[in-house]
Amino acid sequence: MSMVVKAARTVRPLPSDDAASAVELASRAARDCLAEAGLSPDSVGVLINVGVYRESNTFEPAIAALVQKEVGINLDYLASPMPVAGFSFDLMNGACGVLNAVQVAHALLETGSTERVLITAADAHPGGRAADDDAYPYADLGGALLLERAAEPGCGFGPVHLRSGDGPVGTRGYLNTAAMGTGGRGMITVERDTDRVETLLGLAADAVDEYAATERLDLDRTLLLCTRAAPDFADRLASRLGLDPGSVLAPAAEGADGEPHTAAPIVGYLRARHSSLPEGKDQLLLVTAGAGPSAACVSYRPQDR
Known part of the structure; x- marks a missing residue:
């Protein structure tokens, strides 16, 4: 199914x-x-x-x-x-x-x-x-x-692959009970490790390589849509995978302040749906990487392709 x-x-x-x-x-x-x-x-x-x-x-x-x-x-x-x-x-x-x-x-x-x-x-x-x-x-x-x-x-989602790295590392969001005082309901502390981007980049690249090999996914025919662990994350991931930079996108939330977080894969999917896929591309690969650290991949072939 x-x-x-x-x-x-x-x-x-x-x-x-x-x-x-x-x-x-x-x-x-x-x-x-x-x-x-x-x-x-x-x-x-x-x-x-x-x-x-x-x-x-x-x-x-x-x-x-x-x-x-x-x-x-x-x-x-x-x-x-x-x-x-x-x-x-x-x-x-x-x-x-x-x-x-x-x-x-x-x-x-x-x-x-x-x-x-x-x-x-x-x-x-x-x-x-x-x-x-x-x-x-x-x-x-x-x-x-x-x-x-x-x-x-022959259309729709492929299997989801998950990959975990050594942790904890990356990003932590938590309530700092020692500092929040009476305003804790409206505060959150978000900490990002200095090496988190490189860690997530390696984990995401390994997840994509593993997915392509296991699911026999042709990356040359695939548009990768990844999360934005850094503004240049897509370019760096493309370089790590040996792909053309145009084959990897990390769409931002248009008109919003800050980066998309949990909704990022939906932002990416909509960007691909509303734009023509690059020449020679007929499928998508959604790639996420975040706290844990962890990464996940899933392929998607649109119904009209």
């Missing part, structure tokens, strides 16, 4: 918003996905939320449950003409979270547990807006992917 993207969207805070909200960003992206697909919220059987940073450092209840409520996904399935239990949960693995969720979604669709899986990824500064904190590296950004079984053979 293969799995395809039915719809995908990203959103940023509205100008009228007093503060960024991960719940609202994820919910808006989810609603936009369903509108694009022409489907009702009750058509979603499982919602997986992978966002990390959220307003007021909320940890309970699961953000997925709050998003499910805002979107209206199977809130009272006993009252529905076709009763179906809606299920939602958080899955947190930083930059690799979306690809972890893709792996879980494939298993759920393959077993017939649901007809569609909705993945949401949203990060928001816990104290308001990312633009107001120069030390905070990520954009206030939400994204969503609506996944279903492929109707055409």
